[in-house]
Amino acid sequence: MSRSKSVLAKLLQIFPQLQPQMYFKASLTALSHAMEDQILAGKEKPLVIASFQRERFYRQEAQRYRRIANKTDQVYVLAAPENEFKNSSQNYETIAFQSTETLSKEWHLIVIGMGYVSCLVCQEKVILNNQTINPVIDNNRRFEGIWTFDRRVAQHAADILLNIIVDYCPELKNKIEQARQKYLPPPVLNQIIIEQKDIKNNTAWKIENANPDPFVQRLVTYLQAGHYKLIKANRSLAAKEHKERLINSITTAIRLSLNSEEILQTAVQKLGKGLGICRCLVYRCKETDDKATVEHEFLNQDILSIKEQVWFLYDNPLFQEVIKLQGALTIDNTTNDPRIINSRKGKKETLQTLVKNYSILSWMLAPILYRGQLLGMLELHHCGPRPISWKEEDVTFINAITTQIGVALIQAEAYAHLQDLNEQLEALDYTRSNLVAITGHELRTPLSTIQVCLESLTLEPDMSLDLRQVMLNTALQDAERMRKLIQDFLILSRLESGRVELNTEVLNLNECLELSLSNIKALYREKQIPRIETKSFLNNRLPLVKADGEWLVEVLAKLLDNACKFTSKEGKITIEINQNSPHYLEVTIADTGRGIETKKLETIFDRFYQEEGALRRSIGGTGLGLAICRQIVQGWDGEIWAESKGKEHGSQFHFTVPIHLT
CATH class of the missing domain: 3.30.450.40 (GAF domain)
Known part of the structure; x- marks a missing residue:
């Protein structure tokens, strides 16, 4: 039984000159109570028709309508049922309409007596998303409607609502007919003055309404203004x-x-x-x-x-x-x-x-x-x-947002720095552990050997000359081993502290390479080393480089020494020089030795790195050679890196030297 038009829409169609106004819920409550108090304070027995949107709103006013029912027997209350509300004729007439009815979005109160009338017809305002504000939690709901003391408007509104009541409760037809005869006759002329004017075939009606109660009028104005301020404040608070x-x-x-x-x-x-x-x-x-x-x-x-x-x-x-x-x-x-x-x-x-x-x-x-x-x-x-x-x-x-972001960024950077410091501390701890182990192995072992040799020479005066020579040679070799260890310590310390000044000069890379090869041959003069080959590019004319000659020879010698240590005598070492950049020459020293695990290609340049572990090494050394090479190469703004396909696949060490630009 759903209707497409509201009571307000029908009234505006009949009386187009009416101007709807905006009301808040609190304003309508005050108006309704004023109209109900007028009934309770008077002696008339008016027709009262009240339409509530939901049963819960009716329950708030039920006590008042029981008192009104003691004044008149023509009281009709409409509401959409939720729990107990239904069609009934106990104290007064209650009419339960369907929740889909347009009345569920309307608010009506019509009072028609012999000496006065009052009509309040409103429809709830729909917000932008086509849903009304939740009526349970929002006391600032808005309604659009009319409030008038015009008898003719009130009679038409009552007639529309009485027709709806008859549709829902046909058994009330006789009672409603009596109400029509008593309260809805044609309006008395001395109460309403109607002027009819014909303007371009359109009829314009002017209705002079009786003046409403001034106190109620001021009350509504006050409530409206107060609610506008309240809504503005609520919006501001909600935004904050x-x-x-x-x-x-x-x-x-x-x-x-x-x-x-x-x-x-x-x-x-x-x-x-x-x-x-x-x-x-x-x-x-x-x-x-x-x-x-x-x-x-x-x-x-x-x-x-x-x-x-x-x-x-x-x-x-x-x-x-x-x-x-x-x-x-x-x-x-x-x-x-x-x-x-x-x-x-x-x-x-x-x-x-x-x-x-x-x-x-x-x-x-x-x-x-x-x-x-x-x-x-x-x-x-x-x-x-x-x-x-x-x-x-x-x-x-x-x-405020950017301040929070700034604080968070600083905290993140501080945490990143803390992680770096932790990693550095771990590296220092690792270095300390390796230093202790290497010192114990590389210093104690040769010292013990030297001590044994010297004691033997001292305590055995009858020792043969050949055996004495063996003892002396052994002591000298271990002393040289200790000298190299201490020298590497000092070199790396000076390089890392920046106390070494590189004396850059224009150099022929071939000459530096020849010097480093001579050093390796002298170092391994009593041992067989792998075959060392150079690429044909060495025979061509190379551009001159700009570096410290002494340190350049040191880098080449240490890389070649490293390749000889980890490559069997049946293996091969290859030296290649290429110009892959207009500003740098690239030197590559490749071997066919034991190779390096891919995940350790960066670690091998750390101080005291020992692939086999400090205490179970088959090849001597301090683990400082590659760290020294990195410091030297970085000193002339070059790069050094290693490549290997893994264990037993050999390795390649690369470093760059700046070209002397003429």
């Missing part, structure tokens, strides 16, 4: 609460991570969604940077992406102004902002170009700072269709 929750949400989310990239991505996503902005982006930058790359972005709907784009900062007036402000900068309308209109024309990408290409209509730039240090920039882009006006509370909110 939303922003507080958003700040807390972003702060909590970014504090869960100690990764700078995750922090920025989380912040930009949550902020963009929370504000409903068209585009939100964050990028890292410093005050002295010429440009920055947009790394994190939030997009709303079909907005063009800026991610991975280069954002030019040099001579950018907006960027410079943000640096001076140390706070957010807002542009309400980019189409008439002089800083954008007058941006430098000779640049590759002007602000006008950015605004046009990326549809930026309203713009906010906020620096991410920590103790005055610029860590990055947060930007909000509104892309239309109309510009927006940034408010002071918006700027305060964004500044």
Whole structure:
């Protein structure tokens, strides 16, 4: 039995001159109580028709209507049932209409007596998403309707509602007919003056209403004004609460991570969604940077992406102004902002170009700072269709967000530094352990040998000359071993402390290589070493290099010594020199020895690294040779690295030397 038109719509169709007004729920409650109090205070027996949206609203007024029923037998109450409400004729008539009925969105109270009338007909206002505000929890619901003392309007409204009652309760037809005869006759002329005018075949009706109660009129005006202020305050509080929750949400989310990239991505996503902005982006930058790359972005709907784009900062007036402000900068309308209109024309990408290409209509730039240090920039882009006006509370909110991001970034960087320190401490502990082990092995062993040899020479005067020579040679060899160990310690210490000054000079790389080969042959003069080959490129003319000759020979000798140690005498060592860059020569020393595990290719350049372990090595050495090579090569801005396919697949050591440019 659902109806398409509300009572209000039907009345406005009959009386088009009526002007509906906006009422709040509290205002309608006050009006309804005033109309009901007029019945209870008087002696008349009027017709009373009240329509409630839901049973729960009726229950709040049931006691009043039982008192009204003691005054008159013509009381009709309509409501959509929820629990117990139904058609009944106990104290007064109750009519239960369907919840789909248009009455479920209306509020009516009509009182018609012999000496006075009062009519309140309203329909609940629908909000933008086509759903009414929850009537249970929101006391600020809005209604559109009319409140009048016009008998003719009240009679028509009563007639419409009585017809609905008959449809739901046919058994009340006789009682309603009696009400019609008593309360709905044609209006008396001295109560209403009707003037009919014919304007272009249209009939315009002017109705002079009786003046409403001045006190009630003032009460309604006061309530309306109060509710407007209350709604404005509630909106302000709701906006502040939303922003507080958003700040807390972003702060909590970014504090869960100690990764700078995750922090920025989380912040930009949550902020963009929370504000409903068209585009939100964050990028890292410093005050002295010429440009920055947009790394994190939030997009709303079909907005063009800026991610991975280069954002030019040099001579950018907006960027410079943000640096001076140390706070957010807002542009309400980019189409008439002089800083954008007058941006430098000779640049590759002007602000006008950015605004046009990326549809930026309203713009906010906020620096991410920590103790005055610029860590990055947060930007909000509104892309239309109309510009927006940034408010002071918006700027305060964004500044609070950027402050939290700045703190989180510093914490993340501090944690990263702490991790680096921990790794350095672990490396130092590893170095200390290796130093102790190597010192014990490389110093104690030769010292013990020297001591045994010297004691034997002292205590055995009858020892043969040949045996004495063997003892002396052994002592000398171990003394040389100790000398090299101490020398490596001193060299690395000097290199790492920066106390070594490289005497760069123009050198012939072939000559340095020949010197290093001579050193290796002298070192292994009593041992058989692998075959050493050089590539044919050595026979060609090489460009001169610029380096310290002594240290260059040291690097070549140590790499060749290393290859000889880990390659069997049946193996092969290859030396190759190539020019893969206009500024550097690349030297490669490859062997067919035992090879290196892929995961250890970086570790082998650490101090005291021993592949086999310090206490179970089959080949002597301090583990400082490659560390010394790295320090020397880095001293002339070169690079050194190793390659290997794994165990028993040989290895290749590469380093670069700068070319002398004439």
